[in-house]
Amino acid sequence: MSGVPLAAYLALGLFMFMTGVVGVVIRRSPIVIFMCIELMLNAVNLTFLAFARYQFSPMVAGNSFREGQSAMAGQMMVIFVMAVAAAEVAVGLGIIMAIFRLRENIDIDEMNLLKG
Amino acid sequence: MDNNAVWLIILLPILGFLIQGLAGPSLQRKIGKKALGVLAVLPIAASFVLGLMLTQGLASQEHAEAVIVSGGSWINIMGLNIPFEWVVDPLSMTMVLIITGVGALIHLYSTAYMAEEKDFSRFFAYLNLFVAAMLVLVLGNNLPLLFIGWEGVGLCSYLLIGFWYTDTANTKAANKAFIVNRVGDWSLMLGLFLIVVVISGANIPVEDNRYLSYDAMLPALTTALKANPAMATAIALLLFGGAAGKSAQFPLYVWLPDAMAGPTPVSALIHAATMVTSGVVLLNRMNIVFQLSPTASAVVCAVGAFTALFAAIIAFGQTDIKKVLAYSTVSQLGFMFIACGAGAYWAGMFHVTTHAFFKALLFLGAGAVIHAMSHEQDMRHYGKLAKYLPITFGTMMVGTLAIAGVPGLSGFYSKEAILGSAIANSHAGQLSAISGWVGLGVAALTAMYMGRLAMLTFFGKEERWRKLPVAEHHDHEEGHDDDHGHGHALTGDHKPKEVPVSMWLPLVVLAVLSAGAGLILNEGKRFEHWLYPSGLSQLGELKHEVPNLEIYSYIAAGLGLLAGVLVYIGGLPAKEGLDETKWARWRSAAANQFGFDALMTNLFAEGGRDVAIGTSSFLEDQVIDGAVEGSASGTRNFGGWLQQIQTGAVRLYAMLMLLGGVGFVGYFLFIVNRGGK
């Protein structure tokens, strides 16, 4: 729709991304950390689509990639991000399940076997 | 006679060394020691004959010209050429005759002296090698070849002093000789380098780039040094440093008395007749440098005179017959350097020749006495040996009179030449005359201590060895391959027997030479013109006529001998007896070299060890190990400090990433883009 500035979408996406980052740093449950990661990925998706819609391509003159294609490219990116996110969540939650079988609680601060 | 025979002169002793060294023990079993001994003497005698022929060829010329016999090239790089070349000139031929002649006699003597040794062939191998090295020293036409011979005789001296190596005292003496010599060698090498630097620095062309060969170097060196007299003094002093090491001048004389630990023939050949005269040979070869430097000549004179006096006094405190002769050698070498300092280099060589005869005679005679007295060397246990050892006695008396300077015998003429030149010339300034008069005094002292030696050994009122305890009879073991104590010491019932013919024959020959050589050589300045046919280039004709010097010499010799006879005619005085606490203080101090040897040992040997330990503990442990271990531990500490970031906590990592991101974006925002567009 017209009338909404691009900057607004970008600001929203930025806010969601930062919230996700802060969430990863703050929370101690791996599940919630995962969810914050999903939040971040969604923020990125939003940004991609916003740019696809508003056709903001600074390299206009002399680029092989015509402006018209940037709309489709943005959506393609979003599809792939979603696919990757799905695969990642499946495997990641599988790992969390495997760890939970060994220990009773899941506190990410106590998973420091890589300490060194 | 073709001058190429000079190669044979050198190679024959080397061949002897190889035969003795490689096949010696097996030959000893097959043909016996006597034949092996003859095999050892033969190369030296053959070299002597060849030397005679070459000398005859030289002498037949009106003006003996030096002939250079050239071998192949040795070092030839970067404009410095040092070939193998020998020189046949009067100086080298004189030394060849002395070395091979006296050497052959000593080889003959050793076949009897060392007859009981198990390591018979090893001794002769070393002895032949020594003769070869000495021949290289005198026959080489350039200084590096002289240096090879120099080092070679140093090595053989070390090997021969430590011949009975199972006794630690002998090996220590050998080490001392070698190491003190090294100090002199260092000085000599610096002199060699300086010569090349001076000649090439003055841009004087040298024939065929042979910067260190005598014939090519000396004219160029003369030109260079005339323009730069300070360098002449420097080179002269460095060369003299080397000579002082080899010829046992103060302060590098300390090895010679200890070198008496070797067998007596070694002392006779090396430390009396040949090796110790290498310094004088060097000064004769390089006399032009000393001619151009009165300062250095004065130093040489002074050192020579001081050494002569110092050693003569010490000789009075010695009771070991060989040690007396050792200090006598040091003293006589001082005389030779007085001559060289005064500019009369030929007189130094004259004394070398006569000294070779009578000192070798004296040493061999002492060896005969020691051999006859069951290897007892302390003169306090001798006495009245004249009737038991007649030939030894007779020849040793000739030697004693010769060294004392009794007129008519050879020592008199050579000493006259030295003292006369020293007093009459002014090349070395006042010091030359002072040295000459000091030398006269030392001549008197020489006569006195040699008289002391003769009286204590051959005369006296009683046969002092009878006072020693009588040992019970025990079987001698065959072999005698342990230390030279030979299992049985001197006892009270010992009967001294005259030595075999192969030992007294060389004594007789040397006695004849000691008696007659001076007279023959002195006729009409014959020796001077033989060595220096055209005189000395810088100093011209030297004077050596001093009014009344002959009379003073007669008085000095006479007084000395008289004093010696009178003091010791009654045998051993109580004040010099076996109880050393009764000795006069000066005598005990003299026996101790006035503390000089102890000073040298503490200063350099102990001091060197302390420096080494200090350096090791500081540099090695603290600096080097500290640096190495420090870098290791530093790395480890740094790693440990860095390790703290790896907590394994995911949240921390995430926060660090966030922090990094903030920094990155902030950098771009504020620094690259200057706070946004």
Place this chain on the structure above:
Amino acid sequence: MAGFAITGELLFFVALAGLAMLSAVGVVAFNNAVRSALCLVLNFFVLAAIYFTLNAEMMGITQVVVYTGAIMVLFLFVIMLLNIGAPQLLSDKKDPKTAVGMTLGMVMFTLVALQVLPGLMSKTQPGAPNDYGSPVNVGRALFTGFVIPFEAVSILLLIGIVGSILLAKRRF
């Protein structure tokens, strides 16, 4: 602010955006994992709506189906299986990381916003054709211009399947 009219679309967008922001904060803020998950679900729905306002209908539907329908269900299953609901499981100690993290987050937000947004304030009109997001166009692009990444992603999904099955087995 450059001149733009307060239109209905803008107000609608502001409402949706506010909801999205609130739910995002809710994901992070709630102690209870289930409530975080539900906030996230709400966030995804709102995002899908925003995608629709952007004329990217295919993406919006895919968002609902994949994210909320599959991923969040998976999350909720895991939360249920692991019994994480109880808030006392993770009692936070007074952790400096919280304060530091939030500060850093806010700083980062301001920095990036300052960097990026001022230059884009003028862009208010969309440039893409209005049907760019229809399934027809997306499908055509997916199977012609971007077919290689499409095949690669299919391999990725296969690996994901194999991996998650392996991880879930009780015995290897």
